[in-house]
Amino acid sequence: MRRSRLSPALLLAAAVAAVGLACGDVPTLTDGVAYISSVILPAPALAYGDTMRDSMGKVAPLVIYGINNAGDTVRGLTPRFVVTTVPGKSVTITAANLVLGDSVRTVQVVGRVGDRLQTPPAQFDVVWQPDSMLAATNTTAKFPAIATGETSSAVALGVGVTSGANLTAAVVTRATVPGIIVRYTVTRVFPASSSIPDTTLVLVDESNRFQLPTGRTAVDTTDASGSASRRIRAIPFGFDSVEITASANNLRGIPLKGSPIRFLVTTK
Numbered sequence: 001m002r003r004s005r006l007s008p009a010l011l012l013a014a015a016v017a018a019v020g021l022a023c024g025d026v027p028t029l030t031d032g033v034a035y036i037s038s039v040i041l042p043a044p045a046l047a048y049g050d051t052m053r054d055s056m057g058k059v060a061p062l063v064i065y066g067i068n069n070a071g072d073t074v075r076g077l078t079p080r081f082v083v084t085t086v087p088g089k090s091v092t093i094t095a096a097n098l099v100l101g102d103s104v105r106t107v108q109v110v111g112r113v114g115d116r117l118q119t120p121p122a123q124f125d126v127v128w129q130p131d132s133m134l135a136a137t138n139t140t141a142k143f144p145a146i147a148t149g150e151t152s153s154a155v156a157l158g159v160g161v162t163s164g165a166n167l168t169a170a171v172v173t174r175a176t177v178p179g180i181i182v183r184y185t186v187t188r189v190f191p192a193s194s195s196i197p198d199t200t201l202v203l204v205d206e207s208n209r210f211q212l213p214t215g216r217t218a219v220d221t222t223d224a225s226g227s228a229s230r231r232i233r234a235i236p237f238g239f240d241s242v243e244i245t246a247s248a249n250n251l252r253g254i255p256l257k258g259s260p261i262r263f264l265v266t267t268k
Contacts, residue, residue: 006213033074035064039081039111039122040064044221045179047129047251052099057182059254060096061097064111064119084121091126101126104166124178125179128163132174133182133248133256136160136227140264143236150267154233155265157184159246161256162225176226178251180248184230186216187262188243200235201242238268 046052054060062081066074081093090107092100099109104126113117136158143153159182162174184203193196202215210233211218220228232244247260 015172017234025146032068033077033113033117034069035067036079036111036113036117036119037065038119039068039109041122043124043179043251044181045125045127045177045251046099046101048101048104048126050101050129050251052101052124053133053251053253055249055253057249057251059098062093062099062109062122063097064113066113070249077113079188081109082112084108084110097259104128126166127177127179127251128175129252130163130180130248130250131165131257132163133159133161133258133261134245135261135263136229136248137263139262140266142266142268143234146236150202152233152235154231156231157203157244157246157263158227158229159248159261161222161228161248175224176224178222178224178226180218180228180251182222182227182246182248184218184244184246185219186232186242187245189239190243191239192242200238201248202233203230203244204233205230207263233264234265240268241266 040063042052053060064077066077066078068074078188079097081097083091083093085105085107089102090105091102093109094100098222106123106125108121108123110121122167134161137156141155143155146153161177161180161182163177164174166175186201186203188199201219202210204210205220218230220230222228232242234242242265244263244265245260246263250256
């Protein structure tokens with residue numbers, strides 16, 4: 001591992017982890033670790049009966065970074081992870097820090113380094129393996145007229161992710177699947193023109209924020225109802241229509257049935 005300095009975002013747990021160091025004499029640091037990062041999850045969910053995997057579908061462990069007093073990462077860190085979800089069995093964490101899904105539920109874990117450093121809880125879902133994605137809103141729409149006092153209009157682009165993994169003769173309803181990453185991309189603008197400023201046509205979240213640098217891509221994670229949504233916001237001039245695709249994979253990295261979904265939004 002190359003020696004590097006961590007960004008402030010990875011020091012989220014440092015203040016919590018250092019509480020034990022604030023009282024009394026400063027203890028000897030275990031393996032030179034002064035602070036630790038929060039638990040870094042490979043994904044926000046794993047499939048029941050499977051192992052947690054990264055966004056490419058490869059098996060991946062839970063990770064914690066250790067930081068020394070100089071702000072550098074510490075090599076060879078051996079964190080321990082403890083499941084804090086109660087009651088009942090939820091996941092098994094192996095000696096290699098791989099997570100196995102034992103029951104469909106929401107799970108919390110904490111990470112520990114030595115006897116004094118502990119992270120805040122990290123939460124993820126054990127879910128049925130998803131197999132399908134459908135549009136939850138119309139796939140064709142028109143930008144509404146700009147309301148008084150507004151400078152742009154927006155159209156919702158909703159999808160739903162489901163699983164048939166638990167279907168039996170007695171259960172006919174497909175299960176909704178939370179924790180699945182859905183990627184939205186503006187794929188085409190008609191007519192194509194380099195003169196359309198990026199900020200006049202962007203994908204935004206529920207708080208009307210767009211993802212830098214251009215806003216032409218966005219990511220959402222399905223909620224408890226298996227739903228994800230982003231909106232396409234525009235000052236509707238300089239183009240006739242825009243195509244947006246929403247895509248998602250199952251937890252082994254295989255595209256879901258129905259993915260990608262194509263939305264077409266027009267200005268006329």
